[in-house]
Amino acid sequence: MMKLKPCQLTFSPPFCPNPGCVHHRFSSPGFAKKNGITKTIKAPQINQRFLCRACGVQFSQNTFDFDFRKKLIHLSKNVLNFAMNGMSHSSIARELKVSKGSVNLRLKNLAHxxxxxxxxxxxxxxxxxxxxxxxxxxxxxxxxxxxxxxxxxxxxxxxxxxxxxxxxxxxxxxxxxxxxxxxxxxxxxxxxxxxxxxxxxxxxxxxxxxxxxxxxxxxxxxxxxxxxxxxxxxxxxxxxxxxxxxxxxxxxxxxxxxxxxxxxxxxxxxxxxxxxxxxxxxxxxxxxxxxxxxxxxxxxxxxxxxxxxxxxxxxxxxxxxxxxxxxxxxxxxxxxxxxxxxxxxxxxxxxxxxxxxxxxxxxxxx
Ligand SMILES: [Zn+2]
CATH class of the missing domain: 3.30.420 (Nucleotidyltransferase; domain 5)
Structure with missing residues (x-):
């Protein structure tokens, strides 16, 4: 049995990610119910899943995370700090041991x-x-x-x-x-x-x-x-x-x-x-x-x-x-x-x- 951490036990989704749902812009407490957990390779290894009671769309705690669908978490902070302090994309990629494409993509996401x-x-x-x-x-x-x-x-x-x-x-x-x-x-x-x-x-x-x-x-x-x-x-x-x-x-x-x-x-x-x-x-x-x-x-x-x-x-x-x-x-x-x-x-x-x-x-x- 996987054990949930305190931050995961207290997390409640702020809104429904489905743009067509009534809870997308204005959500009410308890609009979604817990819908099992999945194991992930990145920390904290467990991802709480949810199901929207109104539209039936499934999502998880990671949906609201800046590193959503990213393999390496906590990379973006370094990428931003290095890029804003005079380092080129290639140097950042070398320093963080990732590809230059990853650096470009992170910078784009950060900017947006x-x-x-x-x-x-x-x-x-x-x-x-x-x-x-x-x-x-x-x-x-x-x-x-x-x-x-x-x-x-x-x-x-x-x-x-x-x-x-x-x-x-x-x-x-x-x-x-x-x-x-x-x-x-x-x-x-x-x-x-x-x-x-x-x-x-x-x-x-x-x-x-x-x-x-x-x-x-x-x-x-x-x-x-x-x-x-x-x-x-x-x-x-x-x-x-x-x-x-x-x-x-x-x-x-x-x-x-x-x-x-x-x-x-x-x-x-x-x-x-x-x-x-x-x-x-x-x-x-x-x-x-x-x-x-x-x-x-x-x-x-x-x-x-x-x-x-x-x-x-x-x-x-x-x-x-x-x-x-x-x-x-x-x-x-x-x-x-x-x-x-x-x-x-x-x-x-x-x-x-x-x-x-x-x-x-x-x-x-x-
Ligand atoms: Zn919904």
Missing amino acids: QSLLFEKEKNVDKISENIAYDGFETFTFSQYSPCYINTAVGMTSHFIYHNTFSPLNRKGRMTDLQKLRQLDLLKKHGAYPKDSIYQESRYIFNEINAKVDKRIQLFSDEHQSYRRAFNQTINKISHETISSRARRNARNPLFAINHLHLLYRHFLCSQKRETIAFQKHEGAMLEKVQLMKIYRNFFQPKFTKKNRYDEFAHLWSPAMYLKIVDRVLEFRDVFGMRRLRTHFKFDERENDFLDRHYPYSRQKMAN
């Missing part, structure tokens, strides 16, 4: 789950000034440059938005590079030309919908930002800062310059002259999504004490927004598996979860 966590924590009010700018980088090759459009809170350093804009390569090229560029254009066509404008408009609209008092949005003098701002119904005012202004802590764009510095420091794929560059738009967005969660919830705003802000080395950006009351740990965010059917997503978020990038020139598994 982190978006669901964000939905649950939902920021519905913005009451601080915003710094906005694009982080210029590339995916796969220098023929596919791109912008990560980022909106950051100037006081809290909370990252509100990250969206992706592919760019068409411009600037000086050798004759050989021009030929290669023509080849690629003939094969794939050009990237959308007004992506920065479209993405900026989307972000400005999102911010506007959450603003409860008049705030300022600071950006550099990029034409697309100005155009996007003029097309938005605004409760916010727009200030531009010259990109030649000194990039120190007094610069209104400090929060965003600081974040972009951290991208270069902490993401292996964003280091200069790296061979671990991002191979696909989707993987890039997933990585910045994870950095968003890592920065917003897992770390204090600054590592060191700050003389202008006594909480900077203690509070995470999310604590400034009063969404959480402490710096979170891996278990707090990824302790439970969230289901996509519990939340509503807009088009961009659905594309992110489906890995749908129609303009991409590379293939990526779903």
